[in-house]
Amino acid sequence: MSRALFERGLKWRKERDAKIREKRKEKGLNVQFGAYVDGATVGDHIDSYWEYNRLVGEADNGELLSEKEYTKLKELAAKTSHNRLFVFWKCLATGNECQVIGPDSRCFCGHSYKAHAWYNIDTKKVHCRVKGCKCPCFDYVVGHGRFWIKCSCKCDHAEHVHNGVMKWCKRCRKRGKECTQFYSPYSCTCGRPWSEHATIFETKAERKALGKRVENLGMGAASTAAACGGLTTFSSLLPEQERLDEFASSSSRGSRNNEQNRISHAPLALLKKKTKSARAIGRKETLRKK
Numbered sequence: 001m002s003r004a005l006f007e008r009g010l011k012w013r014k015e016r017d018a019k020i021r022e023k024r025k026e027k028g029l030n031v032q033f034g035a036y037v038d039g040a041t042v043g044d045h046i047d048s049y050w051e052y053n054r055l056v057g058e059a060d061n062g063e064l065l066s067e068k069e070y071t072k073l074k075e076l077a078a079k080t081s082h083n084r085l086f087v088f089w090k091c092l093a094t095g096n097e098c099q100v101i102g103p104d105s106r107c108f109c110g111h112s113y114k115a116h117a118w119y120n121i122d123t124k125k126v127h128c129r130v131k132g133c134k135c136p137c138f139d140y141v142v143g144h145g146r147f148w149i150k151c152s153c154k155c156d157h158a159e160h161v162h163n164g165v166m167k168w169c170k171r172c173r174k175r176g177k178e179c180t181q182f183y184s185p186y187s188c189t190c191g192r193p194w195s196e197h198a199t200i201f202e203t204k205a206e207r208k209a210l211g212k213r214v215e216n217l218g219m220g221a222a223s224t225a226a227a228c229g230g231l232t233t234f235s236s237l238l239p240e241q242e243r244l245d246e247f248a249s250s251s252s253r254g255s256r257n258n259e260q261n262r263i264s265h266a267p268l269a270l271l272k273k274k275t276k277s278a279r280a281i282g283r284k285e286t287l288r289k290k
């Protein structure tokens with residue numbers, strides 16, 4: 001960048017900051033993070049909001065948890081942080097950890113990882129904590145924003161969700177058709193089909209034994225780390241193919257024979273069956289078109 005260009009940018013930023021300062025003064029928006037409100041500083045209040053949000057998520061159904069319930073959850077977070085769960089959407093064929101599950105990653109049930117039972121480190125039964133949701137274990141659904149994987153019946157995955165459990169397609173049944181099981185024709189960035197992937201849970205100790213990374217990134221604090229899924233470094237936010245991670249490629253591939261990872265998805269044999277049935281559905285569709 002040339003010096004002139006840099007100076008022009010700097011001048012623009014200074015003018016912008018002065019304008020913002022002016023507007024803040026006008027509206028009386030002068031937040032003092034050290035000021036005391038209700039017995040704690042403004043900064044402390046913001047910190048506790050962050051902590052609450054990270055541990056509870058939408059599992060409080062829009063109503064603040066009681067002090068007792070929240071304290072219990074905080075204790076669980078502290079108790080499990082020493083051996084917390086790392087969660088990945090993994091390709092079972094190659095062993096790639098294709099997607100790192102973070103606190104806000106979505107499950108098929110429609111709820112975030114942080115709203116699930118991330119503290120069940122012994123059983124790895126990470127069920128959903130949202131009231132009325134019967135999701136038995138977090139299962140990553142590929143997508144974000146307006147893009148979410150669809151079923152081969154061409155309906156949204158949400159049409160297959162019944163109180164958090166994946167079953168037949170509601171939209172198809174309304175139209176007199178039948179789609180009994182969700183199956184996505186989506187291909188991962190690793191090049192393998194969706195059906196060869198599964199959500200896996202590894203404890204810190206299990207990952208350490210495999211020589212994989214276990215540092216905390218998700219806002220750093222030990223008090224909330226247990227709810228941060230697989231986040232370790234900044235590059236863990238990227239799909240494995242795009243990750244700058246000296247461990248990711250070699251060690252995750254080497255770990256594919258480790259059957260101790262609990263798999264929330266169906267085992268590979270079943271997945272193959274799924275692939276077959278989906279092919280059959282596809283065939284039926286082409287026949288119908290003819």
Ligand SMILES: [Zn+2]
Nearest residue numbers: 109111128133
């Ligand atoms: Zn749920």
Ligand SMILES: [Zn+2]
Nearest residue numbers: 107109128135
């Ligand atoms: Zn769920």
Ligand SMILES: [Zn+2]
Nearest residue numbers: 151153169179
């Ligand atoms: Zn379907």
Ligand SMILES: [Zn+2]
Nearest residue numbers: 153155169172
């Ligand atoms: Zn459908």
Ligand SMILES: [Zn+2]
Nearest residue numbers: 091098188190
């Ligand atoms: Zn993949």
